[in-house]
Amino acid sequence: MxxxxxxxxxxxxxxxxxxxxxxxxxxxxxxxxxxMTVPGRIEDVIRRQWGALRVGSWAEEGWWTAPERIGDRIAPLVQAASGQVVVGDSTSVNLFKSMVAAARMAAADGDGRREILVDGTMFPSDRYIAASAARMTGCTIRPVEPVRIPAAVSDRTAAVLMNHVDYRTGRLQDLPFLTACVHEAGAYAVWDLCHSAGVLPVGLDEHGVDIAVGCTYKYLNGGPGSPAFLYVRRDLQDRFDSPLPGWNSHAEPFRMKAEYEPATGVSRGRVGTPDILSMLALEAALEVWDHLxxxxxxxxxxxxxxxxxxxxxxxxxxxxxxxxxxxxxxxxxxxxxxxxxxxxxxxxxxxxxxxxxxxxxxxxxxxxxxxxxxxxxxxxxxxxxxxxxxxxxxxxxxx
Incomplete structure (x- = not known):
């Protein structure tokens, strides 16, 4: 058989x-x-780009634009148009940025929403991060089983954090239905795609997901500790108020201005200098998807x-x-x-x-x-x- x-x-x-x-x-x-493509690519990055070109590789080899360029390679795998995914930092860091930004958007909407719901079956780190984001934004946090989310969302809900696939059981949650329920209540839907990106269609654009995060070292084969990705729906990008406004997400990063001015588009999800070795290993790993x-x-x-x-x-x-x-x-x-x-x-x-x-x-x-x-x-x-x-x-x- x-x-x-x-x-x-x-x-x-x-x-x-x-x-x-x-x-x-x-x-x-x-x-x-x-x-197979990764070892040779990393040898080139180390010996030629870093070893010979040195600092010139930021421009000549596109190091500076790698987070957006590689984000655009991941975007089709989660069914998102270009310009909505940026690569960098860890899943936890991106999740923290996402939850604070979602709570801040809810507060700016002006309807007094101060509760964050989290998937009660989620990976523990996600809950730790969401709890910290809630403390930072003056929200409360409430764990809810995914099946109970439709009944739990209300006019008090600012955002809902959900895992697309349960890390313990492998259960796939109904992303279209749950996202629609969250939106019907006037809240923001944030999804963790760590166990779904690279093995199944996600439909971020089609289903109107607000924000999503995911790792690249599992089914995307980016390598141990490879950078995570952050998706911010295009119409929300100018409202994405990151709690980590690093120089990489500044509108003019090399002007070294004293005051922060966020970049336009998904680049405002960046923070600090990207990890180029891991970033370019991931880029090489993603080449397999050109054929799939x-x-x-x-x-x-x-x-x-x-x-x-x-x-x-x-x-x-x-x-x-x-x-x-x-x-x-x-x-x-x-x-x-x-x-x-x-x-x-x-x-x-x-x-x-x-x-x-x-x-x-x-x-x-x-x-x-x-x-x-x-x-x-x-x-x-x-x-x-x-x-x-x-x-x-x-x-x-x-x-």
Whole structure:
């Protein structure tokens, strides 16, 4: 079965773009594999651009404009027009800028909105950042389960922060519906796309998302610590009041004026000097997308996760694992989460056997399926190794 699926896979050839070995790598939702284009590009950046051209590379090699240029390369992957995405800083920093800016826009609207709602299932760091933004802007913060957001938004709501894909379970939230609910209440919708950018269509422009952030080291394969991205809808950019008004986002950064004057457009989302080595590694990694459509990637993602769930059901003894990831395609990202006893020990043994995933305490095995380099043979092998490992380690739930 796996052999036939691999033979019919139209994206199978993309695997050759990556540095891989015999390991089944199912942790692309933590750190994407290394694209072949990156090492040579970074050697050029270091030896020629930095080593020979030195400071001249800011102009001659386009270092200064890299945040916007690379943002425009990411924009089609999240279905946004050019000029709305800028690359730089970390996800947390961009999230802080976004939440403060959203709260400030709500305050400027003049209707007394002082509550920020946050997705109650979100990655903890997002909540920490949102709480800090709330303190800074005089707002209160309230965690709400995503399913309850439509009933929770009100005329008190300034902004709502939501994760597109739940980092633990892989559940895909209904971005069009929830964004519409937030807008109907007169609030601003901010989305974290860390677990969706690069594996499924997002539709930022189509669905009128206000602000979004995302990392680039997962499914965009930008490398460890690669810079994050920030999307600000075009009609909101002149109102985006960043709490970190660095010199890079100044209208005239080289005039060294004492007073801050924000740049026009999405560039006002910049802060300080960009990390050029990581930035240009990301740019090289994104070249693979010149040959791909996000819809084709989504189709393979669903096929891979379907096949894994089928293999797990076929090979694993009943009652040992409980799938947490929804079976319904419209509710699934590109990972599969399984609850089982002794999850940490199981994953340790899986990695020793050449199948790499990760664990989310206390009992969740997490497998991320990066369609650009994971094949159906990988999936079947992973399920067989999982079944063997579980038979040695785990005890059926309820026994």
């Amino acid at each position: 796996a052999e036939a699926l691999d033979a019919a896979d139209q994206l199978a050839g993309i695997r050759a773009w990556f540095v891989l070995d015999e390991t089944v790598y199912l942790d692309g939702n933590s750190l994407g594999a290394l694209p 459509s996000i819809d084709a990637v989504r189709t393979k993602s669903l096929a891979l996760t379907d096949f894994f769930l089928e293999c797990v059901a076929a090979y694993v003894s009943p009652g040992i694992v409980e799938p947490l990831t929804p079976a319904v395609h419209a509710e699934r990202g590109s990972q599969v989460a399984l609850r089982c006893p002794d999850a940490a020990e199981v994953m340790t043994r899986l990695i020793e056997a050449g199948v790499v995933g990760d664990v989310r305490p206390p009992d969740v095995l997490r497998f991320g399926f990066a369609p650009l380099y994971v094949g159906f043979g990988d999936v079947e092998r992973a399920a067989r190794v999982l079944a063997r490992t579980l038979s040695e380690v785990a005890v059926p739930s309820g026994s």
